[in-house]
Amino acid sequence: MSGFRTLFLKELLRFWKVSVQTIAAPVLTALLYLLVFAQALEGRVRVYEGVPYTEFLVPGLVMMSVLQNAFANSSSSLIQSKITGNVVFMLLAPITHLEFFAAYVAAAIVRGVVVGLGVALVAALFVPLRTEALAWALAFAVLGAALLGALGLLAGILSEKIDQLAAFQNFVIMPLTFLSGVFYSVHSLPPAWQAASHANPFFYLIDGFRYGFFGASDVAPALSLAVLAVSLALVSGVALALLRSGYKLRT
Amino acid sequence: MHALAGVSLEVKQGEFFGLLGPNGAGKTTLISVIAGLARADAGRAAVMGADVVSEYRRARRLLGVVPQELVFDPFFTVRETLRIQSGYFGVRGNDPWIDEVMHHLDLASKADTNMRALSGGMKRRVLVAQALVHKPPVIILDEPTAGVDVELRQGLWQFVRRLNREGHTIVLTTHYLEEAEQQCHRIAMLKAGRIVALDSTRNLLQTFSGLEARVRLDADWPPERLPAMAGTVVAYEGPRLTLRLESARDLEGVLAALRECGLSVLELELQPPDLEDVFLRLTGRDAR
Numbered sequence: 001m002s003g004f005r006t007l008f009l010k011e012l013l014r015f016w017k018v019s020v021q022t023i024a025a026p027v028l029t030a031l032l033y034l035l036v037f038a039q040a041l042e043g044r045v046r047v048y049e050g051v052p053y054t055e056f057l058v059p060g061l062v063m064m065s066v067l068q069n070a071f072a073n074s075s076s077s078l079i080q081s082k083i084t085g086n087v088v089f090m091l092l093a094p095i096t097h098l099e100f101f102a103a104y105v106a107a108a109i110v111r112g113v114v115v116g117l118g119v120a121l122v123a124a125l126f127v128p129l130r131t132e133a134l135a136w137a138l139a140f141a142v143l144g145a146a147l148l149g150a151l152g153l154l155a156g157i158l159s160e161k162i163d164q165l166a167a168f169q170n171f172v173i174m175p176l177t178f179l180s181g182v183f184y185s186v187h188s189l190p191p192a193w194q195a196a197s198h199a200n201p202f203f204y205l206i207d208g209f210r211y212g213f214f215g216a217s218d219v220a221p222a223l224s225l226a227v228l229a230v231s232l233a234l235v236s237g238v239a240l241a242l243l244r245s246g247y248k249l250r251t
Numbered sequence: 252m253h254a255l256a257g258v259s260l261e262v263k264q265g266e267f268f269g270l271l272g273p274n275g276a277g278k279t280t281l282i283s284v285i286a287g288l289a290r291a292d293a294g295r296a297a298v299m300g301a302d303v304v305s306e307y308r309r310a311r312r313l314l315g316v317v318p319q320e321l322v323f324d325p326f327f328t329v330r331e332t333l334r335i336q337s338g339y340f341g342v343r344g345n346d347p348w349i350d351e352v353m354h355h356l357d358l359a360s361k362a363d364t365n366m367r368a369l370s371g372g373m374k375r376r377v378l379v380a381q382a383l384v385h386k387p388p389v390i391i392l393d394e395p396t397a398g399v400d401v402e403l404r405q406g407l408w409q410f411v412r413r414l415n416r417e418g419h420t421i422v423l424t425t426h427y428l429e430e431a432e433q434q435c436h437r438i439a440m441l442k443a444g445r446i447v448a449l450d451s452t453r454n455l456l457q458t459f460s461g462l463e464a465r466v467r468l469d470a471d472w473p474p475e476r477l478p479a480m481a482g483t484v485v486a487y488e489g490p491r492l493t494l495r496l497e498s499a500r501d502l503e504g505v506l507a508a509l510r511e512c513g514l515s516v517l518e519l520e521l522q523p524p525d526l527e528d529v530f531l532r533l534t535g536r537d538a539r
Contacts, residue, residue, distance in 0.1 A: 006338025085322035093339030094308035251289040
């Protein structure tokens with residue numbers, strides 16, 4: 001267990017040392033979204049009954065920040081270690097593939113949740129926040145961050161260069177999070193786009209998280225949680241298998 | 252294409268072992284297989300009986316590796332780096348040993364300096380320290396003195412010799428043949444993934460190198476009138492004669508032959524065997 005503990009603490013220390021970049025910057029980005037979208041769309045977009053648009057938007061932005069930062073943490077840490085070569089120090093140590101996986105994912109969860117909390121706290125200064133079922137929100141935040149942390153680890157393993165990772169981030173993670181209903185309720189979309197949204201696993205993460213705030217969602221939170229659990233199991237399984245085989249880490 | 256083929260070799264506990272060979276001979280590949288950084292297509296490697304694949308956790312705890320590449324984590328200071336490395340190996344509360352290692356490697360004054368701010372030689376010292384944090388009984392140093400100044404080299408060898416005296420097994424790869432000659436009890440020479448020589452340093456030197464004898468005679472003597480001698484004349488210039496001998500035993504015969512011609516020896520200098528000669532003869536190319 002000591003390998004896990006140290007690797008986990010090292011990962012926390014790593015992002016903490018550059019917290020302006022890893023925590024403050026994403027909080028600011030989310031607040032800019034809040035400012036611009038609330039200004040442009042408040043009163044023009046119908047979401048849930050009795051929920052103003054800005055209030056609806058905040059949980060979506062919080063969860064988007066959680067997901068993107070969880071992904072960024074594990075993926076960028078691993079790719080940097082691979083490129084600079086210092087991944088060798090972990091590979092030489094008696095760390096199991098399970099410890100390696102757990103440490104990277106746990107650190108990704110912490111980073112995601114810390115950034116999400118930051119966004120929520122600052123947003124709460126401007127927008128009243130209700131929390132109808134906080135336990136759901138927490139479960140989605142933690143498991144969602146775990147999914148993205150595992151996905152980031154997978155991307156970090158598969159990528160050999162920074163631009164390959166950036167492509168994964170820009171062409172997969174960003175579109176999936178943007179089109180997941182952060183900025184709108186999928187009920188307001190035409191049927192074809194509604195169906196497309198339901199094929200996006202990130203939709204269930206945002207929708208389930210939002211349920212924790214309003215007690216209302218586009219689909220039942222239990223279904224969302226099931227989609228999340230299955231996705232997490234799948235991505236973790238693949239990442240663990242690659243770590244175990246040493247794919248692109250050991251020659 | 253195989254980086255290694257049919258390498259079979261056992262390093263004994265407590266030995267100071269040298270792994271020599273030209274670039275691309277397979278030294279680093281061999282080390283990578285032992286350290287678990289590379290997987291062999293076939294064959295088996297073990298550290299003190301622990302298989303590096305099936306018992307990799309035990310094998311890695313027994314092993315400390317100083318990698319050849321000058322790698323570091325730019326987020327951390329020297330002390331943080333060494334604490335983290337200790338933790339990877341399950342060693343907690345390791346500060347007394349970390350301090351001792353830093354002291355011996357002359358790193359103590361840099362303990363709280365970020366890795367990025369260190370010179371190349373200092374980074375190399377940290378690499379050595381990282382390999383030692385868990386007090387491994389077997390230590391592999393892959394080109395530890397490449398690009399390192401004389402001062403560090405001496406300090407490093409002193410420390411490594413001490414570790415060896417205390418019972419640590421040392422495996423060294425180096426391009427500096429004089430280092431291998433000075434430090435290693437036994438040497439394996441690799442060429443194109445195969446072992447071309449494996450023997451004690453002394454035996455290798457005696458078997459392959461021979462002796463060079465430089466003689467100054469009391470008279471200028473035409474070379475064609477020299478008698479047949481044990482040993483080959485490699486140079487003859489006036490009264491100065493250079494001979495290659497198989498061993499010191501041939502010297503008596505040489506002196507006797509010269510006496511028969513009425514020549515006396517005024518000066519005699521014996522050149523000790525040199526590992527570089529052995530290396531060049533076995534690998535057939537310049538080692539540096």
